Amino acid sequence: xxxxxxxxxxxxxxxxxxxxxxxxxxxxxxxxxxxxxxxxxxxxxxxxxxxxxxxxxxxxxxxxxxxxxxxxxxxxxxxxxxxxxxxxxxxxxxxxxxxxxxxxxxxxxxxxxxxxxxxxxxxxxxxxxxxxxxxxxxxxxxxxxxxxxxxxxxxxxxxxxxxxxxxxxxxxxxxxxxxxxxxxxxxxxxxxxxxxxxxxxxxxxxxxxxxxxxxxxxxxxxxxxxxxxxxxxxxxxxxxxxxxxx
Amino acid sequence: xxxxxxxxxxxxxxxxxxxxxxxxxxxxxxxxxxxxxxxxxxxxxxxxxxxxxxxxxxxxxxxxxxxxxxxxxxxxxxxxxxxxxxxxxxxxxxxxxxxxxxxxxxxxxxxxxxxxxxxxxxxxxxxxxxxxxxxxxxxxxxxxxxxxxxxxxxxxxxxxxxxxxxxxxxxxxxxxxxxxxxxxxxxxxxxxxxxxxxxxxx
Numbered sequence: 511x512x513x514x515x516x517x518x519x520x521x522x523x524x525x526x527x528x529x530x531x532x533x534x535x536x537x538x539x540x541x542x543x544x545x546x547x548x549x550x551x552x553x554x555x556x557x558x559x560x561x562x563x564x565x566x567x568x569x570x571x572x573x574x575x576x577x578x579x580x581x582x583x584x585x586x587x588x589x590x591x592x593x594x595x596x597x598x599x600x601x602x603x604x605x606x607x608x609x610x611x612x613x614x615x616x617x618x619x620x621x622x623x624x625x626x627x628x629x630x631x632x633x634x635x636x637x638x639x640x641x642x643x644x645x646x647x648x649x650x651x652x653x654x655x656x657x658x659x660x661x662x663x664x665x666x667x668x669x670x671x672x673x674x675x676x677x678x679x680x681x682x683x684x685x686x687x688x689x690x691x692x693x694x695x696x697x698x699x700x701x702x703x704x705x706x707x708x709x710x711x712x713x714x715x716x717x718x719x720x721x722x723x724x725x726x727x728x729x730x731x732x733x734x735x736x737x738x739x740x741x742x743x744x745x746x747x748x749x750x751x752x753x754x755x756x
Numbered sequence: 757x758x759x760x761x762x763x764x765x766x767x768x769x770x771x772x773x774x775x776x777x778x779x780x781x782x783x784x785x786x787x788x789x790x791x792x793x794x795x796x797x798x799x800x801x802x803x804x805x806x807x808x809x810x811x812x813x814x815x816x817x818x819x820x821x822x823x824x825x826x827x828x829x830x831x832x833x834x835x836x837x838x839x840x841x842x843x844x845x846x847x848x849x850x851x852x853x854x855x856x857x858x859x860x861x862x863x864x865x866x867x868x869x870x871x872x873x874x875x876x877x878x879x880x881x882x883x884x885x886x887x888x889x890x891x892x893x894x895x896x897x898x899x900x901x902x903x904x905x906x907x908x909x910x911x912x913x914x915x916x917x918x919x920x921x922x923x924x925x926x927x928x929x930x931x932x933x934x935x936x937x938x939x940x941x942x943x944x945x946x947x948x949x950x951x952x953x954x955x956x957x958x
Contacts, residue, residue: 530802
């Protein structure tokens with residue numbers, strides 16, 4: 511064997527330092543202590559599975575599902591606070607509506623405008639401005655992956671003022687699905703909603719007219735009954751056109 | 757490192773992403789010793805290696821969602837360990853010089869069996885010492901490719917360099933090691949192709 515091969519053999523057979531006693535336990539303790547951060551990432555993963563920008567379609571789908579399936583939760587989120595969900599909805603539309611495209615599987619190209627966040631606990635006494643600010647802060651925290659999953663499908667964010675806001679929620683059946691299955695189900699529902707929407711087969715309830723960025727908007731709640739009997743309620747908003755002003 | 761099936765690792769990663777602690781524990785058992793030995797050899801201190809191993813896995817748990825599975829999990833893990841080491845190195849340059857030990861001494865003392873005789877053991881010690889004296893770039897390719905058993909391609913991915921760069925650095929390493937070991941260059945110039953692993957060559 512020449513020297514070069516000897517060197518190579520020697521390097522390949524370098525002894526392995528023994529792992530210290532207790533190291534594995536120490537590492538396991540981190541696992542047990544909850545350092546596996548599903549809580550941080552679940553919502554981010556759902557909104558942006560490719561770890562890139564937040565998908566409006568997913569945001570809308572999630573909040574729609576939240577409204578539809580998850581309203582009967584037992585804590586504060588059972589209340590759908592009108593001001594807050596309208597303003598939250600508005601923050602998804604503006605100020606960057608150009609980010610919302612049909613290619614994202616959206617709802618008539620403006621899907622983010624139809625997402626409704628169902629119920630922020632303790633927000634009933636907020637002013638319009640406060641609600642808008644809070645909604646925007648929640649949106650940012652979610653986008654930064656700072657929403658903590660406190661129970662399956664229920665997330666909590668801590669606002670800068672220390673206030674803890676719960677939102678979302680899920681029925682166990684939905685949460686038991688894999689991400690792929692959830693995507694598939696939501697896509698199927700959105701496709702059907704789009705069809706119903708085009709066919710005018712939905713009930714619209716006017717909720718409120720509010721001004722966003724100097725433009726008056728009307729917000730509605732559209733109710734769709736799917737083929738499986740499920741009723742999906744979604745927020746919808748649009749600028750007030752001249753012919754609507756009367 | 758024992759060679760777990762790719763599918764097994766992928767499945768464990770999927771489960772960890774869903775906060776399955778048992779799966780995380782399994783991943784730990786598979787990889788922690790390799791990561792520890794990698795860092796132990798690099799940082800020259802048992803205690804620092806333990807801390808760095810812990811930091812590495814904490815980063816793994818917090819960023820596993822960002823692991824898209826385009827590369828092998830082990831490659832991704834080594835990359836995190838490597839970066840963790842580099843961060844530590846930047847912060848501890850002065851302290852390192854005073855506190856490093858010779859990892860191989862401890863290993864050889866504990867387990868002299870791999871060496872056929874005293875001469876081979878002595879050669880090994882000189883070699884490992886010479887590797888430790890290499891500059892960081894060259895040292896890393898030796899550690900990853902030879903000590904940790906990663907392929908050229910995996911080594912390149914961990915270091916974020918081209919495979920050709922890995923091969924170049926390894927050739928340079930051999931030149932240095934030969935000199936350090938007092939081997940005449942002329943004797944080696946006759947054959948420059950070094951079989952590194954199946955299907956790979958320098």
